[in-house]
Amino acid sequence: MNNRNEHELDKLFRKKLKSLDLGSQEHLWQGIADQISQNKRSNRFIGFGWFSAILLSFTLFGLGLNLAYKYKTEQDLNKGNKMVSISENYTNIESSENYIEKNSVEALKGTKATEAAYPKASNNIEINSNIKSIDYKDNNSRGVTESYLNRGNILNSNVKAQNSYNRKFSNENGKNDEFSNTRSKDIIQQKDINNLAGIENNENYKIDIPSQKLDLSYPEFEDLEKKELTVIKQNNLRIKSNLHLELNDYCLSKNFTPLDHFDIDVYYSPEISHRNIIAKRESVVNYAQKRSGAESFAGASSFGIRASYVTKNGLAFRTGINFGSISEKFEYFDGKETLTKVIYDSKGNPIDTQKTIIDKIARQKNVYKFYDIPALIGYEMDISDFVFSFNAGLGMNLRTKYYGSIYSEDGSKVINLNSTQGENGDSRLFKSNIGLSIVASFGLNYKLNGHFLLLAEPNLRYYLNPITTDTYSLEQRYFQMGISIGLRYRIY
């Protein structure tokens, strides 16, 4: 501000008006308080919007990744790229029935089984499965894993130890193939695949043709008798007769759609909830606004346990129990209080006190607890190290509980959430069971090993019914979004 010759008129107005104090403006406070509260809610909604956007992006990213992966796979197959990866997630089933009796092996000695020989010859191996995996371990604990796809086509021979192994196969097409492996890693190489007989077209890579019978003959069973034959990783293995195997399981290959299995999930989901309060009649609009202004979101979460049955087609059926909780902060005027302001001098000594009477604002935490049984149908896709899943269904509320208080309808007092009203005084304001909710989730689950997956599942839940009863003048509804983090255990 510049030095200047001050006009007398300016001086007069400055002297009279610059430090003008018009005193208490108490009547304006409530409007400001309401506006602050509204801004808080609007910020919450913005936050909610961002959260939704993040979840949506996450979901779209997963979908895009999935589609891109599928597209690339199709392209590779069309180009004749026969690279097939086999999971390292194999697990040995250490069950006695998974071992073929040495006698049985001996029965194979010197035989040459052919398709024609089946089923008469007991020295055929019948494998009713999309993928077969047999591990031969010799006395020196060296092992070879051989994996098969449908139609009897051998796709891979996977050497698990430093070993050189030669074997001839004949497939159902009568073709013979011979190859050797001298690798030490579970990596399938292009040349191995290309060298294998029976790969005639791309369909051979698809595993959606169940119960394809396979006749395998091992012209060199002399080698086998020296070894302990183990079927690895697969379930439901049954030895029907001498060397008659039936495998009804799948390979945990990163590329292959899993077959039937059971999962158990344990999860925790931090959530954000959006509340909607609607006045049922015009006369309670102010009350609805008062409640909206006084109560604000504080936090939400849920946790639960869930069992899933997943078919070989990837169709998943899930159910369990979910414990949800929403916390809200309730701020209300609770009488008057006197504020004492101590005025200090420059040395910090108190020189004066000022007392102001203001509205006393009390705070309370309101908690809404929901106990639900979700019933979901989903679809799972096994891609590389991840399992993508989409789930949707209904949640059936078992019980809803309330802790805390709200303003009464006339706004004059604070009442408990479990209060009753009505002529007989027996009508509750909030339901103890709020019925059905729509539940949906998208999972991007990471395979930790053959049995455990790390869950990361964005989810949403919308309660179809208000949590308030018909007798209450307001409708109160909730919509929740969150990300379930947890573990999935694949039972088999």
Add this chain to the structure above:
Amino acid sequence: MQINDIIKGCIGGDILCQKELFDLLAGKLMGVCMRYSKDKMEAEDLLQDSFIKIFTNLESFKNDGPLEAWARRIIINTSIKKYHKMSYQNESPSSDLMPEKTTDFSALDGLLYNELLEMVNDLPQGYRVVFNLYAVEGYSHKEIAELLNIKEATSRSQLVKARMVLQEKITKSQKIVI
């Protein structure tokens, strides 16, 4: 409660502290609002809007001066924003300004603040803002021109016109008193 504690509480969203800050500043800030508004209702709206901004932006208060001065600036800025929204193109500077009448202002010390406020309120918005910024707040014409996005000449002419209107009103009020 010390002012720093009140500020901290306000930043943390403590409504009790916000109420206390309101009680501390509302009277003085209402005085500022009244000068920049045409009536009490507009002043109250301005005060409410300004307090929301104060609470929202309190984190940016550097504590390098009195909080009241910082809050005043918020009110002035809010008022200027309103000024920009209004159409005041018709209030163009006049090239043939009338000479100011001479008045003995020392004799006007007895005028009440509400009389002066009323005079300021009656000014056209453009005059009112420029007069307040220049005469009461002490801004220069250059600063006012930048703030209001007008020419310095416009600021000068609006100030002169504002003074003339005010002087006329004062003269009238003196006659009435006499």
